Amino acid sequence: MRLAVTGRDGQVVASLLEAGRRLEGVEVVAVGRPQLDLAQPGTVFDALAVWKPDIIVSAAAYTAVDQAEAERDLAFAVNAAGAGAVAEAAARLGVPIIHLSTDYVFDGTKDGAYVETDATRPLGIYGASKLAGEQAVAAANPRHLILRTSWVYSPFGKNFLKTMLERAAGSGEIAVVADQWGNPTSAFDVATAIFSAAARLGRDRDFDAYGIYHLAGTGETNWSGFARHILEMSLAHGGPHAQVRDIATGDYPTKAPRPANSRLSTAKFSRVFAWQAPDWRLSTLETVSRLLGKDADGSFATWRRHSDR
Template structure:
């Protein structure tokens, strides 16, 4: 099986490469090797490599910068996925694409299902939703995986930020009125590979579509930080700072964040047997996030 992974140096892409490299004919590229915003570059590479699957882990994820970098956000998050889907369609390939909880407005009571109405609040979410629609329109053989609050040992994320700040500060204010499911990058990679393997074996068109995959249990950023520092202190890596829960309006940012990013993961469990990410277990290697 031939697999093309884009965004191979990102949090999820890095994990995909580690988990795939011995099991498939793998071509892993980052922006230096492939500019996904160039239709010609995408079509040239895909027509030469002829992947059975493209896993698109490339994205413009700087949520606040996206408010100013509108054209870049849409180029990477919308045009890129569309070109990959079109090119894959030309060679009979399937596209697996990572999307986000930011496609929702975050004002729902309870959890978001795949059928819930979207309504992104900022440029990042709008560009990611546009990418979902463009990709789906370009290739019926697609699986879109929406996830949230991604963290891992590689790359920049909330866990690493907390540990870095915790070394130097005795007290931290953390937003406590935004809720979601922290999701371990290694679990996202594992889920994508499981989806790919089943789709390859079954060739069942009913498997295509949109899926939610995130962590459990759902928590606030404040509660997430509490768990991070508890595990770090238990392993004697640092003395936990004093945490104070604050409201979103006390920590203004250029981009509006959804208050509720809780996602229902029943569909992916039913169709693929994939359980939500156990983010607490993923934090047991807390030392690995401090490198």
């Protein structure tokens, strides 16, 4: 089975490429700029068609949440029109699409975990553009899985986990928001879930449960609790550590508002695909321990190298 994934440098793309190398009978190819540019929909079909994929994974996106407030047109061009072009290409090629979306399609006011049928109400441009992308994907290709995820981290790129390690190396105390709740999600777990779903689609030609799914780490916490666990695991592995001080969202103003509640129920995905992510603490430990692997000179510097990617 060949999966063509859009993008080259994202956390999920990197995780799919790495994990795919360990799976027999699976090939993952990353297709990105300049051949495929979501801001230029005319590039999409030819860039994907040349690979003759069995499934297309739509992972590339405009993800600068705050910057999107000033770049609305670009965010919608990439996340809405671009995503729709990828889904249309998949339909023309006669293959399903697995599209990644976000918890930011919700306003965060629900008391409890969001399910797939809950009403959407994005608070900012990024969330609105991703919701428009979901709609474009569904309209262009009936054989779609839209996977909403949240609080993604990995050894790759920029993310909250790596930021906490970097800040702890230079400070004895870090202020972290304590009134936003969600499910920390390892990009490797997202990749594993995608492979599980792709395998099901590959063997079940009569699959009839296409649609929207929530996919996130098991268990919930707030940002400060996530930070404490990261730094406790870092300390246990000889890495940087700092005290975490709880603050309110209002104490850390951002251009784009964040949902106070990003918790996602993954019961539907578990039921249909018989797969559930590990507890977020276990997956966090795996990433922290990997980033803090010792160099040849015995120093814990691996995470610094990865932070530059």
